[in-house]
Amino acid sequence: MRRLPFFIALLATLAGCAAMAPRPADTVAVKVLAINDFHGNLRPPAGGFRMRDPQDPEKSIDIAAGGAEHLASAVRELRARNPNHVFVAAGDLVGASPLLSALFDDEPTVESLGLMGLAISAVGNHEFDRGAAELLRLQRGGCHPDKGCKGPTPFAGARFQYLAASTIDTRTGQPILPAYVVKRFEGIPVAFIGLTLKTTPQIVMPAGVAGLEFRDEAATVNALVPELRRQGIEAIVVLIHEGGFPASGHGDCPGLSGPIVPIVRQLDPAVDLVISGHTHRAYVCRIDGRLVTSADRYGTLLGEIDLLLDRASGDVREANARNVVVRTDLFAKDEAQTRLIEAYERLSAPLARRVVGRLAAPLARDEGPAGESPLGQLVADAQLAATADAGAQLALMNPGGLRAALTGDAQGTVRYEDLFAAQPFSNALVTITLTGAQLLQVLEQQWAGQARPRLLQVSRGLSYAWDAARPVGQRIVPGSLQLDGHTIAPEQRLRVTVNAYLASGGDNFKALAENGSDAHTGMMDIEALEQYFRRAGTVSPTTDGRIQRLN
The missing domain is CATH 3.60.21.10 (Metallo-dependent phosphatases)
Incomplete structure (x- = not known):
């Protein structure tokens, strides 16, 4: 006061x-x-x-x-x-x-x-x-x-x-x-x-x-x-x-x-x-x-x-x-x-208060200099794991779909309402096929036609570098786009998981809607995140830098 x-x-x-x-x-x-x-x-x-x-x-x-x-x-x-x-x-x-x-x-x-x-x-x-x-x-x-x-x-x-x-x-x-x-x-x-x-x-x-x-x-x-x-x-x-x-x-x-x-x-x-x-x-x-x-x-x-x-x-x-x-x-x-x-809380409590797992440390949604966030990495990893049966090799998550940090309570306990606050859109996961060249086109659209850059969050195993000094449409450093340590070839076919919003071209990622083929629709994104927590028991923030920024 x-x-x-x-x-x-x-x-x-x-x-x-x-x-x-x-x-x-x-x-x-x-x-x-x-x-x-x-x-x-x-x-x-x-x-x-x-x-x-x-x-x-x-x-x-x-x-x-x-x-x-x-x-x-x-x-x-x-x-x-x-x-x-x-x-x-x-x-x-x-x-x-x-x-x-x-x-x-x-x-x-x-x-x-x-x-x-x-x-x-x-x-x-x-x-x-x-x-x-x-x-x-x-x-x-x-x-x-x-x-x-x-x-x-x-x-x-x-x-x-x-x-x-x-x-x-x-x-x-x-x-x-x-x-x-x-x-x-x-x-x-x-x-x-x-x-x-x-x-x-x-x-x-x-x-x-x-x-x-x-x-x-x-x-x-x-x-x-x-x-x-x-x-x-x-x-x-x-x-x-x-x-x-x-x-x-x-x-x-x-x-x-x-x-x-x-x-x-x-x-x-x-x-x-x-x-x-x-x-x-x-x-x-x-x-x-x-x-x-x-x-x-x-x-x-x-x-x-x-x-x-x-x-x-x-x-x-x-x-x-x-x-x-x-x-x-x-x-x-x-x-x-x-x-x-309170009337609505009484009705929602059984679902909202359900324990789904623990956090070893809070997961911020604030993006670092390269555009990554701890929460974004976790969500992308969860979506990749949830769509393995559809052949998914990588997952991409739009940052606008992440609405709050994931912190848990003082003991690190995470409840369903915490997951929902972080990811509230209830989008189905869609696994599509893209070539390496088409994936590169998607990533270049992070800067093209956007009011502000929208850096997609990427799953474990995918990595690349981008250069802010290069012109829009050419910002991904040539040869840097890799999957599990191997350079992705332009003609290479990849199974990519995104949410339904991105799959339809949302956030101006039109290349996903125009080029994605062999679509397989899976579980809801919130279900994938809950499943990831339940399997892991305790989730720790990742420390690997999947995206590197030059300039």
Whole structure:
């Protein structure tokens, strides 16, 4: 608690905002509260929120933060400061969720967010993990068509409204969900447009986006502006599931980069505020004078945005924001959220608490200089072992499919819920045949067409070197690609295991979908990981450097 004044000062610096001047009588003050990338984290996520240490700016510290119980209290306390308020989100509320939410198809998260007063959310790419029909079920309610009702009460659907302005049903030519919602504050209308990133088909299973078109973000918003103005609406807020990367990683602005920057610069000047997400970063920036915010991930931060609306014009006269850390020691647990979570935990406990093995030491998901992580190596090894009967000789794992470090408890005990937190997508394993030349093409796609490099995690026995100084498409050092110490020949046929997401060309690894042959579909990835632990008893991190980086 001694550091609290420093935290407050630091957050004000990160947000770059000054306290708003006393409100003029000809304006209406509106408070917008915002989250993004909640990903079903009903309980506080491991690690909390990492921020710059106020005692030593060269270091970072982790603050226990997040979780639905504490987030609900933070929302209640902040909105009590202004009767004109709205709670919104910028997508990925569900998907890649911990077991407590995923086991019930994310119904607990939808219920939790509705209970705490969420009003509007953009759709994110993870809202399409299980397809558009499942997204619409979460919106409208009803039992799962295959699994039935599994929760403590019938699922009534979202109390909040999902928006999908740029996601078009190709059969009808219309958005699959409303493009915008209009809220009125003391008679002044404010439009909230919601949409997701146009590259969603590149990062979601093809079945999840079948029959859908994802249109350009800025063009979609700009086309709606005349329609809104014909309704007399001048105040426009965009909720977009796309984001940026602060220069230092601590939310500093200027210096924001990434896809959100050109999108905002292309937006019609009528757009007053952009609330973003997707990159799991925290920032409050101004791009060409326009306020752009993002509140990290997992409910660890809550964006507090204050708008002044001009009574005469109906437009936004002033906008300021800050990100509030949802500290578990400062925001009490909300009792209604506790009851909801405990009801689902009682149902999930037999599976979630099942012991699967032990860890000799924690497995981090942080990548080293060459792109490898201890967790990634373990998962690739587990998938190789699980598909030996299909002739697998090597396995590749996408780093985006690894969502949390694997630590176990104080004694190293690992439970099923720990495995699921680390690898929550429940993808089937697919073993395919590639030639050596085709495998090389896959590995070169780690840098080609990617917003940021995506270094595939590789199984034991596969090794290669890459050179950052070489051009994209030629970064693998010639002759370095080896299997069990032998150089892989271009014509050599290999059996390669990947998850179904990668096999379908996910994360822009199109060579896997285009070239893979003789496919054999095996067990689910989470089952492979559990089987690996059960056979090993105690798992130790590997220390072999399978990937070498030059330059």
